[in-house]
Amino acid sequence: MEAARRLPVLSCAEAAAAEAAFIGTDKKLSWQLMRCASLGVAHEALTLLRRQPKRILILAGQGNNGADAFLAALYCAQPGTEMTVVFAGRRPIGAQALRAWSTKKRGVKIKYATAAKLPDLGRVKFCLIFDGIFGQGFHGPLSKDLGALLRNTEKLQGLRIAVDLPSGLGDDTRGPAFRADLTVSIGCLKRPLLEPSARKFTGRIRVLDIGLPLGETEEVSATEETLAPLRQIRRADADKRHQGRVLIIGGSETMPGAVLMNTRAALQSGAGLVTTCLPRSLRNKAALALPEAMWNPFATGTSGYISADALPSLRKSFPNKDVLLLGSGMGEKSAATLVKLVKRCDLSLVLDADALRPEIIQASAPTKIRVLLPHAGEFKRLSGHTMTPSAGRAYAKQTKTIVVLKGALTCVTDGVRTLHIPFGGPVLARGGSGDLLAGMVASVLARRTELKLTPLEAVELAVVWQGCAADILSRKQGEEAVRTTDLLSELSSALLS
Structure with missing residues (x-):
């Protein structure tokens, strides 16, 4: 199977x-590309x-970025949609830009306003606001007039879409810039979007x-x-012992949920055999909740946490x-x-949460595959260090991890390659998302030989x-009224879409 296509991170x-x-x-x-x-x-x-959308606002520059924004808005529009265009400076130039601006759509009303009208437009509720002022061609600093224009966009009401980059960001500038809810980087991931100072401008990023x-x-x-390796049919003679054998050790009497989510995710993401070790007091209830897994109890101390007596x-x-x-x-x-446990473990390791401690990393064998899943x-x-x-x-x-x-x-x-993942978003900003990811990483890593993946590819x-x-x-349920484990029911959908 050919390697999956990846897009480079490039400067503008x-x-x-x-x-x-x-x-x-x-x-x-x-x-065609436009x-x-x-x-x-x-x-x-x-x-x-x-x-x-009923009302769309386009903030347009004179080049192709403004034309991209206009065409995108036109593709979003339906008969009855009102589009308002504000040019930032001069009118469009260039053959492709002019061709784009000459495009019409039946039943869509287009009107034009000057930048001086932006404060008045702040009282209008737009459905979509497209920023197509600069794109990747911007070189700072901002002129006084353009700085004032961007400040006036702050009060605009609507979902804010930056086409390629938020205007004001570039190779040599870090803002001020248009504040987007979504940035769609065209062709590749632009390096200025990865700067820590850019996060307050980019919103969520898609490539x-x-x-x-x-x-x-x-x-x-x-x-x-x-995802291509998981979109293939399984071999006719597939055996559960060759589809990944995952061992999970986790949980405590006061925090039983995380290890259950580990287990559910490992099972749902295709592992052939999952064995989970958890506190003795939790074993029977866990086995009833997830009968597909095997459950081994371990000893805990009086505090309800794992004790050294559990090691044998x-x-x-x-x-x-x-x-x-x-x-x-x-x-x-x-x-x-856990330090004592990993010292005598020759398995590939996926370390999360309370196992993410320097002494545990140091105690584990550097010759084995070790995957760490830290948040900031x-x-x-x-x-x-700060996470960047x-x-x-x-x-x-x-650490060779x-x-x-x-x-x-x-x-x-x-440590050599860095892979950015422009999927997911705020729907994952809830307790347990990392526990599900840990279970999925363990499952796919356990199957990497069968799937013909390197360790890095398996984690990716x-x-x-x-x-x-x-x-x-x-898309189906929104980002508010969902539970963390609702994600598991969409794992299959992601492979079939």
């Missing part, structure tokens, strides 16, 4: 040069809006593949093609397993026991899978 200048080299003087190709980009932006906007022949770099953005029985669970997932819901008091606070505890892609890459290289940096734009790194697949399922859940 690199992206513009690659696009220009591909298009050359081919006007037909240029128009239409493809605009359709993709429109799709992402309507997916997030979840209804047909639109328009087919540019871009080579991979050491820093890339994943695509849905990552836990080590008996190691044989005939592929991966050990450790740490969920175990509590701070478990650290000393846990990464700070491990490394002493570059800090994560340095830590992964130092694969690190999943969980956040608004999750990334996966092995699990993270993309969760993100795509989260996007489907969000």
